[in-house]
Amino acid sequence: MSINLKRSNAPVFWLLFGAGGMLSALVGPVLVFITGIGVPLGLLLPENTLSYTHVHALAHSWIGALFLFAVVALFFWHAGHRIYHSLHDLGLHPGAGAKLVCYGVPLLATLIAVYALASMGYS
Template sequence: MKPSTLKHSNQAPFWMLFGAGGMVSALIGVALVFMTGLAGPLGLFGAANPIGYENLLAFARNPLGALFIFAVIALFLWHAAHRIYHTLHDFGIHLNAFWWLCCYGVAALGSVVALVSLLRM
């Protein structure tokens, strides 16, 4: 094929967000589930609970903490959206603009909601 006849794809940014979300979930997802789902509720941290409301609120109000929270939420959402979109294709569901908007639109909306929520703190 001649270079001028190649079809341009808009998938590169979505694959990048998918890869970044997968990396973040692999590196810190398990630790977040352990800390917030098991260790905190079971009192494994003792009296100085680092995931108590006051500590987490202070972390979210710090600009670097808010950036970290936003990155985790947004990248998890984009990773899930891309995986669901391609899993629908694997199940034989005809992918069209509706399914694309359902998957990636929810990820975009969730990212915006997370950003606005963190900025309002």
């Protein structure tokens, strides 16, 4: 064995992974409640919470858009990184293809989120 001193590019993906993990720990459960339980079953939340007008208003505000962007993009980066490393843990030793999928999908999702939000137009 010889010591390898080539600098790793992992910090980029590790920070995105970490940010996504932190965000999902903070807001993930409540998002599951709102979108999966509260609104569909009419528990605690008014029926029209996720109506088009409401969600459009959320996405049309700067803070709302930033929140939606962070949740969509960072959750994707977190999941991709987690899946990629879990494959490795399971002994599947993913190659370039798996890397492309695991990090390509989050990149694509990030770009789509930017495009979708930007196309709404902000003033």
